[in-house]
Amino acid sequence: MLISSRCLLGKEVREKMFDEFYKLFRDVENGVNMISVFFPYIPIPANRRRDKARLKLIELLSGTVRSRKSSPSVEEDVLQRLIDSKYKDGRSTTETEVTGMIIALIFGGKHTSSLASTWTGACLLTHPKFLAAASQEQKEIMMKYKDKIEYDALLEMNTLHNCIKEALRLNPPTTMLVRKALKHFTVRTRQGQEYGIPKGHTLASPIIQNNYLPYIYKDPEVYDPDRFGPVRQEDIVGGKFSYTSFGGGRHFCSGDAYAYMQVKVIWSHLLNNFDLKLLSPYPKTDWSKLIPEPQGNMMVSYKRRQLLG
Numbered sequence: 256m257l258i259s260s261r262c263l264l265g266k267e268v269r270e271k272m273f274d275e276f277y278k279l280f281r282d283v284e285n286g287v288n289m290i291s292v293f294f295p296y297i298p299i300p301a302n303r304r305r306d307k308a309r310l311k312l313i314e315l316l317s318g319t320v321r322s323r324k325s326s327p328s329v330e331e332d333v334l335q336r337l338i339d340s341k342y343k344d345g346r347s348t349t350e351t352e353v354t355g356m357i358i359a360l361i362f363g364g365k366h367t368s369s370l371a372s373t374w375t376g377a378c379l380l381t382h383p384k385f386l387a388a389a390s391q392e393q394k395e396i397m398m399k400y401k402d403k404i405e406y407d408a409l410l411e412m413n414t415l416h417n418c419i420k421e422a423l424r425l426n427p428p429t430t431m432l433v434r435k436a437l438k439h440f441t442v443r444t445r446q447g448q449e450y451g452i453p454k455g456h457t458l459a460s461p462i463i464q465n466n467y468l469p470y471i472y473k474d475p476e477v478y479d480p481d482r483f484g485p486v487r488q489e490d491i492v493g494g495k496f497s498y499t500s501f502g503g504g505r506h507f508c509s510g511d512a513y514a515y516m517q518v519k520v521i522w523s524h525l526l527n528n529f530d531l532k533l534l535s536p537y538p539k540t541d542w543s544k545l546i547p548e549p550q551g552n553m554m555v556s557y558k559r560r561q562l563l564g
């Protein structure tokens with residue numbers, strides 16, 4: 256959330272109202288659960304808190320957007336980009352639109368990225384071979400970049416990238432891709448069966464099943480980041496929609512590069528500065544959550560090494 260608040264929300268939120276924003280955002284998150292997907296306005300306490308918090312968030316962000324719009328200074332963040340954006344017909348974005356988009360971006364990106372970090376940790380700390388490979392890569396890159404985690408350094412972290420990607424294959428934060436058929440079409444399976452999809456029907460594609468297909472991923476249950484390495488490239492060999500943790504097609508996640516960046520910053524810092532050990536077993540998944548997360552607490556012991564930048 257701290258990273259998001261810097262890059263997406265801007266310095267006003269980060270410097271003046273981070274705690275308040277964070278608390279309100281948590282109330283919004285807690286109001287988005289399985290019940291609220293089916294009954295979004297059912298009058299339960301979580302939904303009441305969610306709606307109250309959303310109104311307050313809008314008030315906070317609108318104030319920031321208004322003062323930016325009337326100020327000559329220009330900030331370097333997503334909030335500013337949205338404020339300065341124009342539609343094809345030349346119309347500027349409104350306060351309400353910018354505020355809504357910022358809340359949607361934080362919503363789409365915060366929980367997913369923090370879970371990606373958690374699952375990456377759970378996978379790395381239970382797979383010494385890949386933990387060693389990721390740590391070795393950090394040593395080499397930090398030596399090259401003189402202990403600074405810079406943008407270019409992050410782009411070179413291919414081993415860590417694949418470790419994150421594989422953690423997300425096994426534990427995708429989004430479970431389903433849902434689409435409405437705008438026209439009738441036919442789907443043919445690998446076995447040659449055909450299914451007609453009538454216009455107007457809703458289709459759900461379960462990411463968790465796509466990511467475990469045995470004809471695409473060798474030993475799909477196994478955590479094996481090397482499957483994405485230059486030799487095997489299982490997701491590319493498997494075809495266009497083989498890896499769907501970030502969706503696919505027109506609505507492919509627009510924050511995927513940013514998400515990898517955030518998780519790499521976190522794990523690069525941890526791998527370089529701490530000796531970590533997972534004390535609890537590899538967590539089970541809590542499927543009751545809209546965005547499935549590790550069940551219970553993950554206990555990690557840490558020993559600080561010499562602190563790098």
Ligand code: HEM
Pocket residue numbers: 360361363364365367368371423427428429431432433499500501502503505506507508509510511513514
């Ligand atoms: C590990 C982290 C993330 C995962 C696993 C993830 C996953 C996804 C998935 C599966 C979709 C497609 C949804 C669909 O097709 O129905 C999606 C869309 C989207 N994501 Fe992410 N996401 C992540 C991080 C982020 C971040 C950090 C941002 C922005 C800051 C973001 C912004 C978006 C947006 C705006 C869309 C909608 C794109 C569209 O409809 O055109 N995501 N994401």
